[in-house]
Amino acid sequence: MMKRDYRYIFGPVSSWRLGASLGIDLLSQERKICNFDCLYCQLGGTQAPTRKRRLYVSTDKVLAEIDELPDVAIDTITFSGRGEPTLAQNLGETILAVRAIRREPVAVLTNASLMGREDVHEELRCADIVIAKLDASSQAIFQIVNRPAPGIGFGDVVTGLKKFRADYGGKLALQIMFIRENRDAAQQIAGIAEGMCPNEIQINTPLRPCRESPLSPEVVGGIVRYFHAFRTVSVYECERPSVLSLSPEETLRRRGKVV
Template sequence: MPNTFKYIYGPVPSWRLGSSLGVDLLSQEGKICTFDCIYCQLGKTHIYTRERKVYIPEDLIKKEINLLPNDINIDYITFSGRGEPTLALNLGKTIKLVKNIRKEKIAVITNSTLLYDKDVQEELSYADFVIAKLDADSENIFLKINKPIRGITFDNVILGLKDFKKSFNGKLALQIMFIRENADHAREIAKLAMEINPDEVQINTPTRPCGAEALNIDTLLKIKEYFSGLHLISVYEGRKKDVKPISHEDTIKRRGKF
């Protein structure tokens, strides 16, 4: 198939979302993010910012969505891509537009840094499923693992998560990436997860090439015990569907090998 797709990619087999078609509202050559996580599979953050703006006009997304083959098998249309999707000022507008064209559910994978912003909360409220990152239990671990841009604090992220959970009517999952640096903090992270009270907790460890080592299955199983009482899924137990991407090259750019 000729490569007509620049801003949408996949579908990719996801242990969290089944067959997931990605929408990248940032789509620059480099990564645009409020974080520079030590395990990020996209490499270093190129544009380190907390300023929201339109990077890709929604009409371009609409054009590509309309070109999808009729027989494509998608469970979720997922806003993710090369950086933090809530930095796109037209996120809410684009979610609404895609919902008008397609019947699939919409997911957004966010690093939670802008959840304190009421505009971001409102835009995310159009999604069916929000997967929000929490990797730390303190400012210290937050700085070490996520390396936020100046002005984003751990306390603000926690307040944003709690506030968003109160108003969001869709499904909220917390995604937690466990690596050597936060493995000993699992009990405290689990306490925070219980306070936030998401619909699901996704226990992850890096399984694709990146700058951090994956924890083994036994360690992850021990970590899971701290979260008992919450609905849990974990990367080692999740099943991946067999799906065929519309463009292999563009999918690799956003996801690494899959």
């Protein structure tokens, strides 16, 4: 594989359902840019939670790096990175620009906090796949597990997700991270998910180093049973694809391994 320092694109993306995925990080700052402070975040704590969308990395810079990509097999192109991608105000513009020059499906990993905003809703509709976080069944569990910035309510997140599903024709997956603090809410979360008609439910537990311990395969297996009405995959069952190795240090940075 080539030796080149990419700053805004990376691979592999730390998602187990996207195959060999090229990551795009429109935030790409030393510190995480997020409006949540999830207990299990592999990037560590959120130092300055922000709800404001702004420009961090220009679309041109991303396109310039994609332009220099060698000929490697890529299954998907995924917007993720060091924080919440919808906080980048050029998300929609960059999705469209990437789609104009690449043939791979475009995915976005989001915590769903801003889906209720009209601009974010419209921008996410440009993606082929949206993988949205849903770790809670109530405001109380939302506060414990996701620790959102002030002003972000669980009810608004649920409403935003349902509204998005109603006019989104692409693949919507709900990714649910189960830890000790929300494992007993699995049945209620499954009930809320029904109103969103997701194409897929991804049951996760933190297998990478973070502040939380993973649930065992047996406990996760019990949780999966509550989601029998959906097409459901769990992190313990899925196949690991062979990965695209691109700029290893930048990939590790997005997993909180390099500061």
